[in-house]
Amino acid sequence: MSKMIKCKTCGADIASSAKTCPSCGAKNKKPFYKRWWFILIALIVIIAALSSGGNNDNNKTATTSKNESASSETAVKDQSVSSADTSKNSTNSNTKTDSVPIEYKSALKKAQTYSDGMHMSKAGVYDQLTSEYGEKFPAEAAQYAIDNVKADWKKNALEKAKTYQKSMSMSRSAIKDQLTSEHGEKFTEDEAQYAISNLEK
Numbered sequence: 001m002s003k004m005i006k007c008k009t010c011g012a013d014i015a016s017s018a019k020t021c022p023s024c025g026a027k028n029k030k031p032f033y034k035r036w037w038f039i040l041i042a043l044i045v046i047i048a049a050l051s052s053g054g055n056n057d058n059n060k061t062a063t064t065s066k067n068e069s070a071s072s073e074t075a076v077k078d079q080s081v082s083s084a085d086t087s088k089n090s091t092n093s094n095t096k097t098d099s100v101p102i103e104y105k106s107a108l109k110k111a112q113t114y115s116d117g118m119h120m121s122k123a124g125v126y127d128q129l130t131s132e133y134g135e136k137f138p139a140e141a142a143q144y145a146i147d148n149v150k151a152d153w154k155k156n157a158l159e160k161a162k163t164y165q166k167s168m169s170m171s172r173s174a175i176k177d178q179l180t181s182e183h184g185e186k187f188t189e190d191e192a193q194y195a196i197s198n199l200e201k
Contacts, residue, residue: 111145
């Protein structure tokens with residue numbers, strides 16, 4: 001004999017295999033989690049989670065091993081430095097960074113991003129930081145960023161020149177004009193000449 005269930009409409013006992021309730025005529029629907037389309041969706045989600053989860057584990061393992069090797073190298077270097085020098089340096093650096101306003105630090109981070117990622121010139125970074133259409137930092141914060149950013153402006157000019165040469169097929173003369181232009185990259189003449197001299201021939 002089949003299992004008995006209650007009709008959701010009238011509450012009468014009916015067989016679970018019955019399509020309709022004999023008392024009220026209401027349809028006897030399967031719960032959504034027993035329907036074929038729900039099971040199919042659940043299987044797809046599970047398979048997707050398992051396949052992406054395996055890749056993340058590999059990436060985490062590789063990242064962890066890199067971090068561990070970097071940590072062990074750092075630990076060896078740190079052991080060679082005397083603890084007295086370390087405490088003095090950390091105290092001095094903390095007071096220097098604590099006295100710098102947060103907005104100045106933010107401007108410095110942005111400047112580093114523009115220099116490292118977009119290979120911008122010193123003037124280009126400053127203009128981007130202070131522009132009303134850019135970052136809108138005050139001039140003082142932008143100047144702090146320019147004074148403290150770790151950038152090799154000649155290298156940035158060379159990287160920008162390589163981009164123009166490869167992606168836009170520009171001549172050396174046109175690249176130099178673009179690098180030094182007030183409406184272009186705003187590199188100095190010396191930085192642009194370094195870039196042109198070191199481009200692939």
